[in-house]
Every structure is written in C-alpha cells, then in structure tokens.
Amino acid sequence: MSGGRAPDAAAAAGPRDPARAARRSLLVWLAACAAGGGLALLAAGRTWAAVTFSAQAGPLSAGRVSLSGGELVASLTPSVLAALAAAVAVLATRGIARRVIGAVISLCGLAAAAGAWSGTRAETIAGTAREHASTAMVPSGGAVAHSVTWAWPLAAVAGGLVLVAAGVVAAVAGGRWPGMSSRYDRPAGGGPARTPGRERAPRSERAMWDALDEGADPTIEPPRDRSS
Structure with missing residues (x-):
C-alpha cells in the first residue's frame, strides 16, 4: 500500500517544484x-573626502570642505x-522586454x-571642493x-557591480521567472473551466443577494448535492 502511494506523491509534487524554484530564484534576485x-x-x-585649503594670508585663513x-x-x-x-x-514584464530591462539594470549599475x-x-x-568652497564662502586661495x-567609495562600487550582475542574470535566466500578471491570466479556453455536459443554471435575484450577504461571489455556481 505504502509503496504504491510514494510514486503518486512524487508525481504530484514534481510539477510544482520548477515553479517553486522559479519563485525562490526571483525572490533571491530581488x-x-x-x-x-x-x-x-x-x-x-x-x-568620501575632506579637503583643506591653505590661504596665503596664513593658517588662520585655512578652510575645510567635506x-x-x-x-x-x-x-x-x-x-x-x-x-x-x-x-x-x-x-511586470516577460520575454524580450524582461531581457531588455535586465540590460538596462546592468548599464545603470555599471554607470x-x-x-x-x-x-x-x-x-x-x-574641482568639486573649490566649487563648494566658493559657494560656502570658504577661503580657497x-x-x-x-x-x-x-x-564608502568602495561600497558604492560594490553595490554597482551587484546591480550589473543582477541585470545579467535577469537577461539570461529571467525568462523562467513568474510575473505579476500570471495569476490574472485567463485559462487557455478563454473562460472559466466548465464540466462537460453541464451548463450553468440561472440563479434567482434573491439567491444572488443571499450570496453577497454571505461574502460569496454570486457569479459562481454553488456545488450541487450529489446525494440526491
């Protein structure tokens, strides 16, 4: 008995593993x-830098800019x-658009x-210190x-390189990641799945209001009692 259930459990979990791995990869990337x-x-x-200007009038005229x-x-x-x-x-993108955005991330990180x-x-x-010194009226002669x-400069360089690598990963492997719009995609048939041979029975107005009061979707047909 137990030997027959193991393959069934593995087969049921198999299709979910790639999607779960893709979501995990996307979260790590983010x-x-x-x-x-x-x-x-x-x-x-x-x-990043502290600049000291020594004015010709003497050490009392020296200025410092951070x-x-x-x-x-x-x-x-x-x-x-x-x-x-x-x-x-x-x-929010897929396919070629996602690869292009990955390249943009790499370029921004490189910059x-x-x-x-x-x-x-x-x-x-x-040069930057002289501009700030003249604006702040600091002696800079x-x-x-x-x-x-x-x-801090090395930290900024490291952060930029991480973005470069992230953009490359998105351009190469981003096609396997899910998108925000995937959960809103309609089924392949263009509409909700229906059981063959069964048509949706019309519901009365009172039944629809009762469903709204109970917090249910009135457009979804309730399950029928199979015992009858």
Missing part, C-alpha cells in the same frame, strides 16, 4: 537588487534609482560603479590637501 542598490545609496550619502559621494558623483544616486525602478519593472570610482580621483575632488575615506 533581494540582491535591493541590497546592491541600498548599499550604493547609503554610500552616496556619506562623506564632500559626500552624491556631491562628488552627481549621477550616482540617479543611476541607482533607475536600476531599482527597472528591477521592479521586471516583475554607478564607474562614477563612484571616478569620484575618488584627485582632480575630481579638488592656497594649496589643497585632501583625504579620502575609501570604505
């Missing part, structure tokens, strides 16, 4: 996108936000990573000395 984008956005708001990642790389935050928006769009790395160059830091907090 978590990776959120982690990579969140890391890059967190790093963009932190101080620069965040978003100030050094203006395109960092928009690139990450665009990648995250595209990641959400993956859920974020490349921009974060370029933001650590000395000329970029010095002498030599420039700067220090970089490397943890």
Whole structure:
C-alpha cells in the first residue's frame, strides 16, 4: 500500500517544484537588487573626502570642505534609482522586454560603479571642493590637501557591480521567472473551466443577494448535492 502511494506523491509534487524554484530564484534576485542598490545609496550619502585649503594670508585663513559621494558623483544616486525602478519593472514584464530591462539594470549599475570610482580621483575632488568652497564662502586661495575615506567609495562600487550582475542574470535566466500578471491570466479556453455536459443554471435575484450577504461571489455556481 505504502509503496504504491510514494510514486503518486512524487508525481504530484514534481510539477510544482520548477515553479517553486522559479519563485525562490526571483525572490533571491530581488533581494540582491535591493541590497546592491541600498548599499550604493547609503554610500552616496556619506562623506568620501575632506579637503583643506591653505590661504596665503596664513593658517588662520585655512578652510575645510567635506564632500559626500552624491556631491562628488552627481549621477550616482540617479543611476541607482533607475536600476531599482527597472528591477521592479521586471516583475511586470516577460520575454524580450524582461531581457531588455535586465540590460538596462546592468548599464545603470555599471554607470554607478564607474562614477563612484571616478569620484575618488584627485582632480575630481579638488574641482568639486573649490566649487563648494566658493559657494560656502570658504577661503580657497592656497594649496589643497585632501583625504579620502575609501570604505564608502568602495561600497558604492560594490553595490554597482551587484546591480550589473543582477541585470545579467535577469537577461539570461529571467525568462523562467513568474510575473505579476500570471495569476490574472485567463485559462487557455478563454473562460472559466466548465464540466462537460453541464451548463450553468440561472440563479434567482434573491439567491444572488443571499450570496453577497454571505461574502460569496454570486457569479459562481454553488456545488450541487450529489446525494440526491
């Protein structure tokens, strides 16, 4: 008895395993996108460099400017936000559109990573610091000395690279993932399944109101009593 039931249970669970694995893969992918984008956005708001200007009038005229990642790389935050928006769009698309969106995510992640790395160059830091010093009325007439907090730029680069990898995965393997619209798709026959040889019996208006009072869908026929 037990030996005959085991194959039946395995056959019933078999068709569900690929769909379950696809949903799990999609959830892991979404978590990776959120982690990579969140890391890059967190790093963009932190101080990356501190610049000190030594004015010619003496050390009392020296000025100091602190620069965040978003100030050094203006395109960092928009690139990450665009990648995250595209990641959400993956859920609502399929086929070629999903592959194209995956490529967009990779490009946005690449732009974020490349921009974060370029933001650590000395000329970029010095030029941005002079612009902020002139706006904040900080003395900036002498030599420039700067220090970089490397943890945050590297974190932004890592977050961008995670988005690049996520976009590649979506473009290559995203065709096996389910979409938000799949649960609303109509059956292959174009309508609700019906038992052969049976037509839907018309329901009275009173019966429909009673079904609404009970919280049921009045358009669904209740099961018939087979004992009669």
